[in-house]
Amino acid sequence: MTKSRFMLLLWILVGVLLISITFAVMLGSVGITPGIIWEILFAKLGIPVETSASRAQAIIIWEIRLPRVLLAALVGASLAICGAAIQALVKNSIADPYILGVSSGASVGATAVILLGAFSALGMYALSFAAFLGAISAVVMVFLLARVNGRTSVIRLLLAGIAISMVFSAITNFMLMMSKQQGGIQAVMHWMLGSLAGAKWSNIAIPFCTLLVVFILLFMNYRQLNALLLGEESAGTLGVNIDRFRILIIIFVSLLTGVVVAVSGSIGFVGLIIPHLVRMVVGSNYKYVLPTSALVGSIFLVWADMVARIVIAPEEMPIGIITAVCGGPFFIWMLRKRRYSFGEGE
Amino acid sequence: MILLQVESISYSISDKQILDDISFSVAQGQFIGVIGPNGSGKSTMLKIIYRHLKQTSGLVTLFEKDLLQFPQKELAQNIAVVSQEAPVLFDFTVKELVMMGRTPYKKWLARDKDEDYAIVRDSMHLANISHLTNRYFSELSGGEKKRVLLARALAQQANILILDEPTNHLDIEHQYQLMDLVRELPITIVAALHDLNLAAGYCDELLVMKDGALFQSGTPEEVLTKETLQEVFRVNAFVSKNPFTEKLHLFFYTEQ
Numbered sequence: 001m002t003k004s005r006f007m008l009l010l011w012i013l014v015g016v017l018l019i020s021i022t023f024a025v026m027l028g029s030v031g032i033t034p035g036i037i038w039e040i041l042f043a044k045l046g047i048p049v050e051t052s053a054s055r056a057q058a059i060i061i062w063e064i065r066l067p068r069v070l071l072a073a074l075v076g077a078s079l080a081i082c083g084a085a086i087q088a089l090v091k092n093s094i095a096d097p098y099i100l101g102v103s104s105g106a107s108v109g110a111t112a113v114i115l116l117g118a119f120s121a122l123g124m125y126a127l128s129f130a131a132f133l134g135a136i137s138a139v140v141m142v143f144l145l146a147r148v149n150g151r152t153s154v155i156r157l158l159l160a161g162i163a164i165s166m167v168f169s170a171i172t173n174f175m176l177m178m179s180k181q182q183g184g185i186q187a188v189m190h191w192m193l194g195s196l197a198g199a200k201w202s203n204i205a206i207p208f209c210t211l212l213v214v215f216i217l218l219f220m221n222y223r224q225l226n227a228l229l230l231g232e233e234s235a236g237t238l239g240v241n242i243d244r245f246r247i248l249i250i251i252f253v254s255l256l257t258g259v260v261v262a263v264s265g266s267i268g269f270v271g272l273i274i275p276h277l278v279r280m281v282v283g284s285n286y287k288y289v290l291p292t293s294a295l296v297g298s299i300f301l302v303w304a305d306m307v308a309r310i311v312i313a314p315e316e317m318p319i320g321i322i323t324a325v326c327g328g329p330f331f332i333w334m335l336r337k338r339r340y341s342f343g344e345g346e
Numbered sequence: 347m348i349l350l351q352v353e354s355i356s357y358s359i360s361d362k363q364i365l366d367d368i369s370f371s372v373a374q375g376q377f378i379g380v381i382g383p384n385g386s387g388k389s390t391m392l393k394i395i396y397r398h399l400k401q402t403s404g405l406v407t408l409f410e411k412d413l414l415q416f417p418q419k420e421l422a423q424n425i426a427v428v429s430q431e432a433p434v435l436f437d438f439t440v441k442e443l444v445m446m447g448r449t450p451y452k453k454w455l456a457r458d459k460d461e462d463y464a465i466v467r468d469s470m471h472l473a474n475i476s477h478l479t480n481r482y483f484s485e486l487s488g489g490e491k492k493r494v495l496l497a498r499a500l501a502q503q504a505n506i507l508i509l510d511e512p513t514n515h516l517d518i519e520h521q522y523q524l525m526d527l528v529r530e531l532p533i534t535i536v537a538a539l540h541d542l543n544l545a546a547g548y549c550d551e552l553l554v555m556k557d558g559a560l561f562q563s564g565t566p567e568e569v570l571t572k573e574t575l576q577e578v579f580r581v582n583a584f585v586s587k588n589p590f591t592e593k594l595h596l597f598f599y600t601e602q
Binding site: 093221224226227229236237238239240241283284 | 393396397398417418419420421422423425426427429436437438439442446447449450452454455502
């Protein structure tokens, strides 16, 4: 991939993302034209424009639809870059952002809030707070289990991730089994499959800032991520302080994944397939993989959320089902491609 | 000038002694060959020199400074390695891989500058892989891959180049091509070699290892004697001269 072709691809993806966002905001029971969306956007940004929008339209666009679509884009971008980074960290193509226990830990937190009313003092932020707390505790445990002789072992990271996920899932399932409230159980299921319905301006600020910071930090380290793909020994001889770098990546990735899961539940598959899809097109160089993954991930999730909203309207389908249903067959198609080796090398 | 000094290093895993009290020094511009049978500790010793492993006791100094004190980046600016295996997860183009040799010189967010591209070009030219620039690594033959990894090491512009069995899996033409290439480099080289005739033909000095200890060291003529070969490699050898290169040449036979 040459630099100019990459820049072209990037601009095309930015265009597609903007069109997708516009389209997603238009979609719904109240009809809205693309012109109105941009008028309201400019008006809100303080640029004086003539607008034909009614007050109701303005509220629907600005307070309800736009935050949700933007959250979809943020979550998609976050999961995709976390997936890409974690695949380099554990040098394994089956890794996704949840492999270090994030989603199972978050589920325990969320379930405790929904079913047991934990952290009720925090009001509407209880769910996100508990989910984030659960996610981070799980990752910390996984990390401590993977430390041997002051070094982080990759295989132990993976296995500790599985073990901790099992334990945490058991706790979630236990709470579900013991619960008598049907509505609560359904709410937990809904949360675990992911939903963007809770999007508000107030709760997309933190994901946005975290995404921005983590993206910049990962992108600044693209050379080190590339070197990690060559193996521990080669990365070391290229001047990468492996152990310190691994810890940094774990912190970045679990922070961002934790924040995202806290606001949207554990949406599956995005973090696994998007980086692979992107590598098929731009190659393995993280200089290209990271920005492209962010854009493709956000486009994918914006569309997935649209489908989630309309497929059984007026009910909403959990977005995790959509990503799996669309992602699964696509991933199987990718598996059959010969040119892309999923990191096997030969 | 002495670049690298190894002072009585030992290495053991649990109770098993892998390396036992090894000392030697590497002077600027030397081509040092490390020879010895399988399991004699050649690779382990090299790994300690490029700090992938840490010795159990003893001291390695680089420019008279303890090797363990070097920050990883500075170490990579001084020592470049072509190790035995290069498992590449996911695929990179040759150009991308060689550019990775510039990693130790890069700060956060630093761009690839014209200077880096020039160094990468020169390294690829030296390693004779300029025609492979945009090919994918996984599509290359064994000999081409070795040369790509060599080019990456050259792009590190290090003072010392460490080669762990660089001619492994190469056919005879590529073995000699690679050895010719590295000998011409204006760089200090420490290489573990399996082929004793290659070692005799190219190295200034040989270190002979046996059971984790340094058995002998010296010029090929001093070291590659009938007696040493018998004792270290358990083969009978007839030591002769290559009539074309005037270098030492060995013939091996068993008594059957």
